[in-house]
Amino acid sequence: MSFAWAKPYEPKTQLGHWIDQRLPLPRMVHGAVGGGYPVPRNLNYAWNFGVLAGVFLMIQIVTGIVLAMWYNSGIATAFSSVEHVMRDVNSGWFLRYAHANGASFFFIVVYIHIFRGLFYGSYKAPRELVWMLGLVVYLLMMATAFMGYVLPWGQMSYWGAQVITGFFSAFPVVGEPLRVFLLGGFAPDQAALTRFFSLHYLLPFVIAAVVILKTWALHIPGSSNPTGVDVKTEKDTLPFHPFFTAKDGWFVLAFLMLYAAVLFFAPNALGHPDNYIEANPLATPAHIVPEWYFLPFYGILKAFTVDFILPAKLWGVIAMFGSILLLFLLPWLDRSPIRSGHYRPMFKVFFAILIVDVLLLGWAGGAEPTAPVVAVMQIATAYYFAHFLIILPLISKFEKPLPLPNSISSSVLHGEAEESAPYGLAKA
Amino acid sequence: MGQLLKFIGIRGFAFLIGLGFIGVLVIAFITDAVNYFKEPPAESAEHALHKANKDVDFSFEGPFGRYDQAQLQRGFAVFQNVCASCHGMQYVAFRNLEDLGYTPEQVKAFAANWPIEVPTINPDTGERATRPALPADRFPSPYDNEIAARAANNNAYPPDMSLIAKARPDGAAYIYSLLTGYQEPYQGYDEPAAELAERFPEAQPGDGLYHNPWFPNLNIAMPAPITADGQVEYPEGAPEATVEQMSADVAAFLMWAAEPKADTRKNAGLAVLIFLAFATTFAYLSYRQIWAEAKRKVVAKGPLDPEHMAEREEAKAEAAEAGRGVKG
Secondary structure, eight states: OOSTTOOOOOOOSHHHHHHHHHOOHHHHHHHHHSTTSEEETTOOGGGGHHHHHHHHHHHHHHHHHHHHTTOOOOTTTHHHHHHHHHHTSTTHHHHHHHHHHHHHHHHHHHHHHHHHHHHTTTTSTTOHHHHHHHHHHHHHHHHHHHHHHHTTOBHHHHHHHHHHHHGGGGSTTTHHHHHHHHHTSSSSOHHHHHHHHHHHHHHHHHHHHHHHHHHHHHHTTOOOOTTOOOOOSGGGEEEIIIIIHHHHHHHHHHHHHHHHHHHHHOTTTTSOGGGGSBOOTTOOOSSOOOOGGGHHHHHHHHHOOSOBSBOHHHHHHHHHHHHHHGGGGHHHHOOOSOOOGGGOHHHHHHHHHHHHHHHHHHHHHHSOOOHHHHHHHHHHHHHHHHIIIIIHHHHHHHOOOOOOOSOHHHHHHTTOTTTTSOTTTSOO | OHHHHHHHHHHHHHHHHHHHHHHHHHHHHHHHHHHHHHSOOOOOHHHHHOOOOOOOOOTTOSTTOOOOHHHHHHHHHHHHHTGGGTOOEEEEEGGGGGGGTOOHHHHHHHHHHOSSOEEEEOTTTOOEEEEOOOTTSEEOOSSSSHHHHHHHTTTOOOOOSTTTTTSSTTHHHHHHHHHTOOOOTTOSSSSOHHHHHHHOGGGSOOTTOEEOTTSTTSEESSOOSOOSTTSSOOOTTSOOOOHHHHHHHHHHHHHHHHOTTHHHHHHHHHHHHHHHHHHHHHHHHHHHHHHHHHHOOOOSSGGGSHHHHHHHHHHHHHHHHTTOOOOO
């Protein structure tokens, strides 16, 4: 699609010809993830997480569809229908643990994918829309995961729904009516559970559609790469198939081992024990926390403890939503023309601080909010906003980047003429 | 707004928003710090006196650990004779006891002789009635409903036991610690008991409560259920029925009740991991083969060392001269 030397699709059989003339679907696949998509040859393993995210989306959709055959979305029956799956449905325990841990691993993969994009400047021109569509996927994932967590109707499901929908009531005037409209009542109840189930089933398919748009947008400029240098010649690329299908293939299997280890040997390690207690609107858990993948945002929310012009809760909610929305502006906030963090000495340091900062926020978000923990949240939240809104725009002005390699192939192949010949020509 | 944005630019705008958030956070930080030092928060009794779970060894721990059927049977005996008088188990059926190694006949007998009957409808009159349990029935609750349970238990509600081992952090160890943890307040801490009693008078058990520092609130409405060695008769050949042994056994039984498929799960997990290990190895090898050509790069070491290469070329040339030509 993207480069002149992309290998065109050539049907190998008569049937292939026949189909290609009528419905060129194999041609499209060939151009998207086959031999017809030239990919920078220097991709490192950080680039495997896009395909992995697709794998986990599929795992979630498949296990979710089968679970929905057993799940019952009544407030009196939801919890026991999940227990029925766990105890009496053949391999039901596997389906449920695969789905619950699949959500966690989907987020692990997507977080690595996002931070790869942040480090290698994958959000910069000409891939701004790829980045923004990715953020849309991430927001949809958060909504899907939140509603999915409500479905078992355990204590954390219920109280999580109570707290998260409560964010909306922080907004003046429209907030409370909006919350009641979203929940279909004054508190999470049957109306909320049924609509969450309906939307939880719908949104993954919306995610899949946005992923298709994102892949489409990605294939216009082609994948970025660790040097951030544009692809210049055929020497710089290798066809997606067989090279990257093979690389993704073994890495996906290796990553699935990690997933299987958690799924089969510590399936509840990432969950909260309270969710094995059925929802009880009259008993508030001592310490309400969201799933681990939302903890950094929970930390941002709770960092705002003082009413200043606006109520503290509204500050927290604005900051929490803002912390994601500002990422949409990132392509215009970071104006350094250098994409890859490898060649940006100042950026590299702040990027490392950002990782520590987000981990700290996650830890603080899950810890008991004592005074020192809240202080950590406040410092970490301040750094988070400073990083994106102040530091990134400024360092792109003052930083002196390191010299870039002339081309991708010279960065990988050290300029040996024969070695850098296009694939297949070296022998001749 | 549009003109203002044009004037200061998107980065200027972002800068101001960033400063705004940071400003509010600085105010919050300072306010919190001032409050903290003005009025240091007092440590709560729960925080100071709550004890971490005791260390117990269970046979089912770790990827290779499995339930010990004999222990589960003993634990079931404890549940039957001690716990079941107040606690139900609504998600576990009598038929599930076959997992513990009981025969279908034994299970039938357990169900039929269970002291609490299950509710039913009299088929002739349509009136509410009860009947002896069948293997397909779940363990019935001793109380008709929560109100009845609270009325009989000094307004405390004995929770259902089906999932209790998963509904508490490190549940099996917690159950063991709780059952063996009844004690006089303030005992067993680094600080002297008298001093603690003065600092945390609220840790004293209230009316109808019993002190147990392993319970999150420190005082629990359930009186110590297992109080004497030999309280439950153990079969011959079983370990001695000490309080600790019975507590560990019933904790193991409740872990099984909460997670009856754990053994199946771990067996499946080992098979899946072995399969994936093979599949990953083969996929990795094919990846290496596919990339061998593209990855070849000159490094000044090993067979690709220019010196070694020169030697090889020389040897090749010699061989060709001698008529032992090497292809490639």
